[in-house]
Amino acid sequence: MALLETTEILQLNDKVHTFVLINPNQVDDDDVDLFVVQPPAVERDPAHRAPIESIVGPLCTACRGAFEYFSFWLDNFKSGVKEAADKLQPACLIHEGAKTLQAGEDAQCHLCVLLMANLRVKRIATRSIDQCNIEMCWQSKEPKPARLHFALTHRGHPRSSSNYWNILKLKLQNSSEFDETLLGITTTSQGLERHSNTKSEQSRDNALQWLKRCQENEDGNHTQCDPPSQGWLPTRLLDVASAMTTSTVKLVQPRDDPDAFVAGQKYVTLSHCWGAWGGAELPVLTTENLSERLGGGLPVSLLPQTFNDALQVAHWFNVRWLWIDSLCILQDSNEDWQREAIMMYEVYKNALLNISADDSPDARWGCFRERQPLAVIPMHLRFPDQDGGAFWLLPDTHAVFDSVTESPLAKRGWVFQERQLSRRVLHFTSSELVWECCAKAPYFASETFPGGTPFKTAFNGKSKFQSRTTFERPSSSPELYATWRTICEEYSTKVFSHVRDKLVALSGLAQEFEIAFPDDTYVAGMWRSTLPGSLLWESSASSSRLLTGDYIAPSWSWVSIDGPITPSGPGSSRTHSLVDVTSVAAVPVIPSKPTALLQSASIALRCYLRPVEVRPDYEKKPWYMMAMGGGKSHKLLVKDEDGRETACISNFHSDAFHYSFDVEADEDSGPESVSGYFLPLRVTQPTDSSPMAVSGLLVEAASDDGSVYRRVGVLRVYGSHCYRLKYKARKVGQESVWADLSRLLKPTHERLTEVRGEEHGETSETARSGDLTEEQESELEMSENKIGDNDGGNQVGEPRVEVDLNPVSALERLYALDAALDESELALEFERLVPQQITLI
Known part of the structure; x- marks a missing residue:
């Protein structure tokens, strides 16, 4: 509203x-x-x-x-x-x-x-x-x-x-x-008492009860919470038992010491923030100290507080093995890092649980917190004048887990995948312990709600994607692709210390979805079957293109953007494609791991290009042209192949056009114009309440021969301005071209005219006569030059009708979609656009 x-x-x-x-x-x-x-x-x-x-x-x-x-x-x-x-x-x-x-x-x-x-x-x-x-x-x-x-x-x-x-x-x-829910787990007698520290026995007992309830699976909802392969182990693990008994934590490689894992193979993982301090001060594993860590170990006294606390929590659960990235991956070996980074999703997926140090911006802060006990007890009020009724005042669904979703750890890119892939997560927040697991229904508990949250939804209504119900849907389910779009949108808000990790830190989730999409192909954060519509994602005003010496992702992928994006959905039944995706290619750094690092990626398209230039209003500052959306009286200039301006669209109305650039504006010295090409991807038929819309990409040439292009933004044109992108007067000497084009499109226009005539009682001969009255010509002129005032501007003329355009070619859709144009207008105003084969990189 x-x-x-x-x-x-x-x-x-x-x-x-x-x-x-x-x-x-x-x-x-x-x-x-x-x-x-x-x-x-x-x-x-x-x-x-x-x-x-x-x-x-x-x-x-x-x-x-x-x-x-x-x-x-x-x-x-x-x-x-x-x-x-x-x-x-x-x-x-x-x-x-x-x-x-x-x-x-x-x-x-x-x-x-x-x-x-x-x-x-x-x-x-x-x-x-x-x-x-x-x-x-x-x-x-x-x-x-x-x-x-x-x-x-x-x-x-x-x-x-x-x-x-x-x-x-x-x-x-x-x-x-x-x-019963608020008094806690029924096997305990804790009631409403809460300790002032999350390191207390009470907090520990809650955590143990949550795990017990999950493992016992009495309600049958926690089958998926147990790892699918109990025999899988990471390359290296830390020995918790040695740390507890000798104050020295030893590094163990399961393949070299299989006897150490005969008694038990369960391990837990740690999610934590490195921070600037961690990048410089953490006692990381290197090729130089590997032998020492495998032999004598590392004194616990040299570990930061978060790592010490993680050892303690692992000991709570009587688990001998702990995995911490900085202590289990060689940080000075690119080869080891690439191999381990690709396997990281297996590390978290097969762990008993993940310890999440949510409230710590770096490893010095630890997991445990002092707190006000009342902060994790809901208010309980009685209103004597209301028949003595008593009410709990429960935190709303958004606020229940704010301590998780608003935490420093929640902003980190790697942690997004870690939380999604872990079967169980024990969060250590600023005020309490929070439990989540991937039960059939989203299951969450906390010290505020030790018996489980009373709400049907949590974490802003988004459950963990691997809830059993998610993947029980058919692989073609639109809901599952919508889940992927939600993942991408949330993932785009995360922060990385090293931007090269952006695709790798998403690869685990991509591999999980590949199981659900056996007939689809994953490339650079996107799925082949969703193209070309998914190319219409938009970056926010604060986002910018990733600029780094290392290749990250192609320009057409949202992964190439540093900052939040809004993904594009599949469109409606009124949406029709204007391009053909002829091929999608990618060259991974490691051929066997196509979801991880890439050397290059490209899309081959059969499409149409229009030279365009977006200029600011020169009465304003030049950088106004970079503002998001309309409202600043921007102008869209359409040029012919010789570079001459053929149309000028003034954004006098908010629905005239909308553009979004992938690059961040320089407010002091931004360019005075942005030139490139409009690549229309799809068109949406008008209705009585919404105008026609042509949506596409703003691209720039990346080769001298005009065959390779890069994406620089998105452009959407609405209402009568769509015509100006499609039509212009014929040039002298092109009569044969127009005749061929008219002959090609005539059947389409006849179908449109017939449908329109049936809907509105027109005779076929009158509709096809090509003779316009003065009143009709006046209405056409108004429809091409005026946006209506009713929520997006209905075009002047006949009401819209739905037409089945599925069998119509992309060329016909681009030129002949609008039902208000009849054959005489078609013959009068066509622009010769030749479809061409290009490559987007």
């Missing part, structure tokens, strides 16, 4: 207190952000309060007052007296700045503890909080609001939807429905 400015909302209804902002990543229909238009009163009427009781932890004066006001509002709403409820704003001020919030945390106020823990997870500094108000609000459409929203708004800026951050949402759930 369109967002309105604050003033617009007030003009619509002066009684409006809140405005719902739809969250683009919402998990369910109720999961929205709220914006409170009118600021809540600093001082509330003392009579506007009803008693509440906090069952678990105490509340400070400010937080208690907020809940008492909410209880009073709830009483009025339930009473059925709408007028009384309308006079009460569904929002209240809790804290002005950080001072009282921190004081409440120090005094063990349950809500203040939860708010501060949430703000720390989001890395919001105290000095920033001190300039903000903290408010509580809720939707007023239901008698029992499902959620309480806690938001920050900066006092020094105008109140608007962009100055209102929903930092925490607590969902009200009836106590009777969730007591």
Whole structure:
């Protein structure tokens, strides 16, 4: 839905207190952000309060007052007296700045503890909080609001939807429905007690219970959580037993010492951040110290804290072997690194579990954390005036695992694959231990929810891809390809210390999907069957092309971009391809590992090219041309083969055209124009509510003979501007060419005309006569030069009709798609475009 400015909302209804902002990543229909238009009163009427009781932890004066006001509002709403409820704003001020919030945390106020823990997870500094108000609000459409929203708004800026951050949402759930879940695993007697350190026996016991439940598989949902091949072992492993008994950790190579693995082959892995410190200071394995590590070992005292803690956690599970990348891969051997990097997906896939040091930016920080125990216990409130009803205030689905998804480790590229491929992951976050495994249904537990999360979805609604239900779908399932697009989009946001790793760190996931796509071919992050539509991915404004001495990926692959991308879907039934993909080729560095490092990759296309130039508005600064989307009065110039300008499209309307460059703009000295070629990939038929659209790539020549090109961006042209890309007046001396083209396309136009005539009661002869009345000519002129005002601009003329274009060739689709053009216009305005064979690199 369109967002309105604050003033617009007030003009619509002066009684409006809140405005719902739809969250683009919402998990369910109720999961929205709220914006409170009118600021809540600093001082509330003392009579506007009803008693509440906090069952678990105490509340400070400010937080208690907020809940008492909410209880009073709830009483009025339930009473059925709408007028009384309308006079009460569904929002209240809790804290002005950080001072009282921190004081409440120090005094063990349950809500203040939860708010501060949430703000720390989001890395919001105290000095920033001190300039903000903290408010509580809720939707007023239901008698029992499902959620309480806690938001920050900066006092020094105008109140608007962009100055209102929903930092925490607590969902009200009836106590009777969730007591067993929240009281923990039934075989323990922990109840609601939580220790102040995640290294405690209580935390350890939770972790052991989670593993036990998974391995025992009493509900039959955890079959896939056990590694498929118990006999597979990494090239090298660390001996946990020697570290615990001798304070020296020895390196063991299973192929050289098979007897050491007779008693047990189970091992665990560690995911951690290297950071700048790690790159310089970690006691890495090298060719020089390999013999020493295999013989005498490495003193535990020389290990960073995270590695020491990982040894301790492995000991919790009575597992003898541990795998850590920096201590098990030769860091100065390119040959060893390439071999081990390719096998890394097997390392994580076959491990008993993965230890994830989420909250540590480098290995000095360790896994365990001190914490406020109340931060991992949900609030429990009783409202005496509501029939004595008690409610748990549960973190919303987005917030349940913020400590995982917002952590330093979650930003790292390699870790994305490690988490997806691991059968079980034990997360060590800033406040608690979190468990996840790849059960039939997504299974997550934490110290907040030791018996398992009560929500159907977690981690922003995205389960681990290898849940059994994911791969039980047919290989042609659109949902499975959609899962891959989701993986690519999320993966593109990750950070790499070495950009050369970008394809390698995705290769494990690619190999898993190759099993699901036996008839498809993987090349540079993309699947052959999804071409050419998947070439229309877009990079964000902050992204840029990877510039490195090493070959990373072809320009047409999203892997070549450093930064977030938006993948392109398969299109709709109205979408038709304008190119033929004749071949896809790739040369891997290691021939047997085509999903990993590449020497080169290319796509051969039979397509059409139009010379184009994107210029800025010269009344603006030159770099405005690099802005994303429209709205800056940019111009799109279409040139003929001699370089002469044949059309000028001004972006007076937001739907005229949209372009996205793969390169980052230089705001001080950006080029004054970008020249290249438009390579149309597909066209989407218009409807009564949306204009025609031609989508394609902006490319530049990469060879002197015009046969090789590189992608530099994406261009989409809408509405009547599509015609200008397709048509122009004939040149003298080309009559025979136009006659041949007209003869080729005439059957297509006759089919279109027949369908149009059947739909609108026209006679065939009238429709095909080629004689236009003055009124028809006027309508045609308007359709070519004006964008309508109704959400994307319907073209002037007859309503659109659906036409089966599957049997129509790409050439015919490009020239003859629009049903508003008839044979006479076809003969009058064609541009001679010759399809050509090119290579994209």
